Amino acid sequence: MTFRAPVRDLAFALKTVGHPQLLERAFPDLDDDTVQAVLEAAAAFADGELAPLNRQGDQQGARYENGKVSAAPGFADAYKHFVEQGWNSLSADPAYGGQGLTKAMELSVFEMVHAANMAFGLCPMLTQAAIEALAQHGTERQKRLVLPKLVSGEWTGAMCLTEPHAGTDLAALTSIARPDGEGGWLLTGQKIFITWGDHDAADNICHLVIARTPDAPPGVKGISLFLTTKFQVKDDGSLGARNDFRPVSIEHKLGIHGSPTCIMAYEDAQAELVGELGQGLAHMFVMMNAARLQVGVQGVAIAERAFQQALTFSQDRKQGRPAFDDAQGMIYGHPDVRRTLMLSKAKIEAARGICLTVGVLSDLAEHAGSNAERAAARARQELLTPIAKAWSTDIGVEVASAGVQVHGGMGFIEETGAAQHYRDARIAPIYEGTNGIQAMDLVGRKVRLNGGETLRALCAEIALTAETLNQTAELDGVGRRLAAGVAVLERATDWLVAADNISALAAATPFLKLAGDVCGGWILGRQALAAAGSDDPWLQSKGALARLYASQVLTGAPGLADAIAESGPDLAETHAAALAG
Template structure:
């Protein structure tokens, strides 16, 4: 099935989340025409170069042999074309060879990359995180020799955290870095689930590895961050001998077969300290938070790809007697159309949440006053777990609906619908499971400034509801959004008053509630922008907002009631009671 980059949707989404005002103030070299040109060019590249390799990557995948990983057929050439097109350097600082565009623009481009070929997109995605980590915490040598190569894409980056006994609990890791007596370090240990940890698409791979040092205290305070390159980097920037680490194997996974997920073995590898000793976790979280937002974008992207395939199938498949005129195709069945419109509405809501978070990242760096920068950073922190978790849940839900629209043909691998579902399923798991995102939201983020950050957001959402209520065709959306905001405020107050086990038990439904309501407001704003338009495409924004308000926002009060039931039943039910 042909992929069509959603350039028009992305342009509208960027405009609706404040990108126009951002570039007018902080990116004078950008204007609407330039944004459109970048999106069109990226859309062409992803559709023509990356999308045709998506099925190849799924069927043939990456290969492992004798400690070496070979990318899926066509991937290495596609990566070199990606680098040659400048797509790796969009938002990086020009001081390091970047183009200095907005983070939101980068996210919009990477949505198209992930939609065209999610397995491919993981490689440059992780490089972006490595760029951000080294830009903030790297040594002068690392910034001079390594960072420009990562920015250009000549070298790629990998994030190396997980060990067999230390998944989400990084305090349990045992990888060890010992001083080499010459100012450097020797790294030993095993890391698992290392995405694109080895491959043949770039001449060098830079691993950012968290490890302990011999005299470090136990727990997370004993973790430091190290840089180890596949080939040693000489002082003149040229590459030296192969470093002492290798891939021990690659995993056989449910999906994203084109992305090599490696077991990495470090056998006294040369490494450099990044940042300060004992600060490895906060340094790594620069990379982790960048990856979490990008993974949220992956959720949007795989949903978009699944939706496009389902829509095309519904417009060419004849089955039964249709209710509405659609040339007899199943698009004329009310339930099929309901699924498709709900898929589209959730995609646009999740897209807007992710791009809003990207705009906030830009404002948090570039606003004129510290007060405005601090406010943007606080809201970005609040939205990041929602962007990651809610959007990736949307990715799985929409991909599942895509299979459903296909019916029995969706369960057959040859149609491709099943691949999107399999690929989507990893996104709620990696870069911090969605349960961890929910715990972060209720345990830390909604309590910022005694709840003021969330309350300020709710006040803006309520104002959007008021504006919607003033437009006759959107009044129902405004009414349901207002009820949703009230439910979110009520749930927030309850969580702030019930810290500990009750809030942990309620974390996941609360994150869903927050995403549902914020997403409804995002759709409402697009509908307001489209109100009165004669363009059928623009008018569809109002229809999507109404479908979403009836299918999703209408459930918000009940979701708030349910999450406040507490944890009593969860605590009181032993595992034996659940056994067969």
């Protein structure tokens, strides 16, 4: 169950998604040596301190006793060290105590954190999302007193949306905030599924809560965003009285046992408005989108962890008569095992590249040289975010499942630890908006809303990469299949834009998978081109991974196109008979 943070893979991925060019344009004080030093230091912390706690956190978990939540054994000390070493403040604005590094560097560090210990990583992950929300929409008081504490990691953040009767349907929430007569608000209601909503690892916990005001209109237009803290914050920044909210219990879950998932009750808790009344959902989307990208990184991370364990097992386990004689009789020599591992590796690198691409785009949307460049970067960032979240987390589950399969029966028992990765991975396609919701967002807001123009621009760029691949002898098969895949995606986009709303929604999930598969092929093709001509065996393997992905994944594009175009009528017309007992 040892883990080695994939520093070399991450450094190479950063180079192939345009990170060096970003540094030259907008971060002149950063260079490749700095990036490498940050990655290596983060790897040492992830490998040495977080990874050893992962199994213990799964077996013992967080605890709820006497109305209080305690972090899993060892987690509080690890969090203290995480904060002391500065890992919480990587990309935050230096004006609030941040280090001003790039978003892609932050994502790279957090991939190692999540891979080492996903349950631990959820705590600082949500703090990062809270930082982004308050940086954009917080009041001057919140930015002065609360934001620096979140950036340092002395305080943690929690996102509080879901209620027992209202899951994804936020319009149905009933939590209410009433004016307290002194410029503040009194918050009352119950929230469920609140990750790290209470714990003993930090001095204070900052809840960003959506709720209604007494005179608010129904629906999402009546939602506002509020900040309420476990201990009230005085005007001089010191902590005051315990606020009037508490954990009712923590959930007993399939996985991520070290992460306390709380039911929280607010009983006239003192709160502050964040941003404008009635704009709570728009303000909260800043936090949600930041979390969605981080969740995509979690998918990559848990896949990496599961893959490493499966690879090690395959090289230690002797079974049968392997066909390849370079494996010393171990199951690594069976072609199907090797294919499974190599395809897992290819998908991990593809998903990693998609997530890091969104990170680079996030910085370009703020720092590019012209308004047009910033707008184009923002549009592509928004297009790729649901793909990064959904496609990458699906890959996380798929690779973790493949890891169990490589272990065979040994993977189905808890002692090997392979099952933990599968259990942990399974939440990622569900939270921060299920992957079905991500698909609806992709087709509705990101593709159809502007007639598919943003996606078509991306397809044109992918097609150019395919042409370049076709000019490289050992990669021409990759180029041919990538060109075919992107042509299918363009046709599917045309169909989607012209389709009625019900047909488009019925096609949303296969459309997102098609877009993710093609973008993954684009990422691997770019990596293969960057490595072409090298005599380094590790770099040469990039071409092999791209070829395997092209033959095993991109060849499925036409079938997905059929699924996109043909699923709607049967869902509408024959569902009752098809589902009858």
